[in-house]
Amino acid sequence: RxxxxxxxxxxxxxxxxxxxxxxxxxxxxxxxxxxxxxxxxxxxxxxxxxxxxxxxxxxxxxxxxxxxxxxxxxxxxxxxxxxxxxxxxxxxxxxxxxxxxxxxxxxxxxxxxxxxxxxxxxxxxITERKRAEEALRQHTERLRALTTQLAEAEEAERQRLARELHDQVGQNLTALGINLNIIRTQLPEETPPPVRSRLDDSLSLLEQTAERIRDVMANLRPPVLDDYGLVAALHWHGEQFAQRTDIAVAVEGEEPVPRLAARVENALFRIAQEALTNVAKHAQATQVTVTVEADDGTLRLIVADDGVGFDPSTTLRASPAPLAEPDGGRGWGLLTMTERAEAVGGRCRIESDPRQGTRVI
Missing domain, CATH: 3.30.450.20 (PAS domain)
Known part of the structure; x- marks a missing residue:
């Protein structure tokens, strides 16, 4: 029993x-x-x-x-x-x-x-799970490589457009200005005042157009970024941004030594541009500080504002559909900054709280 x-x-x-x-x-x-x-x-x-x-x-x-x-x-x-x-x-x-x-x-x-x-x-x-993880990893790597290629293609196209504007439109505007000035100096004394007034107005419009073209060229590809480096370009862009938005911008830091690779400088400059654009659109800030820090082989770019802030977890989890709305563009900007950083081997972190400002690192 x-x-x-x-x-x-x-x-x-x-x-x-x-x-x-x-x-x-x-x-x-x-x-x-x-x-x-x-x-x-x-x-x-x-x-x-x-x-x-x-x-x-x-x-x-x-x-x-x-x-x-x-x-x-x-x-x-x-x-x-x-x-x-x-x-x-x-x-x-x-x-x-x-x-x-x-x-x-x-x-x-x-x-x-x-x-x-x-x-x-x-x-x-866990075979299928590991296979899915590996497929996701490979897919992420392909996306990162594609992002890098797109960023490089974008910069190349910016350079090409800036060069075309300088070589074609800029030179033609310069020649047109020379011709108009020659005509003005050769006008007879008895030329009616309305004709002289129209000529002066044309020269003024020509000057304004040339100035606009130079601004467009600088925004497409700032010469100061190529000639002097990241920090100098941030100083230049900060001044332009402050003039357009009445938001004070302070740029702190020194040029990294040795100088960064061109694609890294491009990525960091574009990230700073996007961060400042988000400040102008959403932050309701009065002051922005852009800081470049280098220590122990690590470069850190920080864009900090004193604006209204937001909840990053809510914005970053949001689906693409609402972000396409006019008041939801911040999410796309944050995604763009993250992709640009990862494309050059970096990381992008957002620190923010409602009514306590925002830091893009």
Whole structure:
């Protein structure tokens, strides 16, 4: 009767663990599998029955010795040494030879006397999850490479447009101005005043147009960025921004030595431009400080304002649809800055709280 009760208890115990979807094994200190559920038997690299007792490393890896090394650390040893549950990632081979990646979670099994009797090991198949993570990683890398290419193409197109404006429109405007001035000096004394007035007005319009063209060229590709570097370009842009918006801009820092690569300078300058644009559109600020810091091989650009601030988590989680609205453009700007930073191997962080200003780092 005692044997029947023991067998019934064992069968009941086996039926319970057989109902668990994850593979479960009870492993003794001698590495022998004392108990395993249906999922573990199906997942095993051995064709075994319920009564057959094999070593855990035979079942999982068809090895003749216990797992060792850093590639396949032995959970039994780790749990025995620490007395705490451990989680490791292993490569397993199913009975049909199929390779799978699994997460092994091992917990200590203590006896009534407090002695260590082995481990309870659960195995979760994470192959598909890891494949999805790898696909996502590769996709992210492709997107980052595409972002870099787009940024470089944008800068090249800006340079081309600025050059075309200078070589074609700028030179034509200069020639037109020379011609008009020659005509003015050669007008006879008896020329009617309305004609002289129209000529003077044309020269004035020509001057204004040339000035606008120079501004457009500078915004497309500031010559000061190429000639003098990032900090000088930030000083120039800060002055232009302050004149347009009546928001005071202070630029702090020195030019990095040695000078940054051109694509890094471009990215940082465009990030600062976008940050200042967001300040003008959303911050209701009166003061902006742009700081360039370099220490321990790390360059840090900080754009800080004293405006109304916002909740970054809400804005950054927002979907693209609402951000396309006129009052939701901040989200696109933050995304653009992040992509520009990542394209040159950097990071972009936003710190802000309602009514406490914003820092773009």
């Amino acid at each position: 005692a044997e029947e009760a023991l067998e019934a208890a064992y069968a009941f115990q086996q039926s319970i663990i057989d109902g668990v979807a994850e593979s479960i094994m009870v492993i003794g200190t001698d590495y022998r599998v004392q108990l395993m559920n249906r999922a573990a038997r199906e997942f095993s690299s051995q064709d075994i029955g319920t009564s057959e007792s094999l070593f855990c490393y035979q079942i999982a890896y068809q090895r003749e010795t216990p797992c060792d090394g850093t590639e396949h650390p032995c959970p039994l040893k780790q749990v025995h040494e620490s007395g705490q549950p451990v989680a490791v990632v292993h490569e397993h081979y199913r009975a049909n030879g199929e390779w799978r990646l699994v997460e092994v979670i091992a917990s200590p099994l203590w006896g009534a006397d407090g002695a260590f009797h082995g481990i309870i090991e659960s195995v979760r198949d």
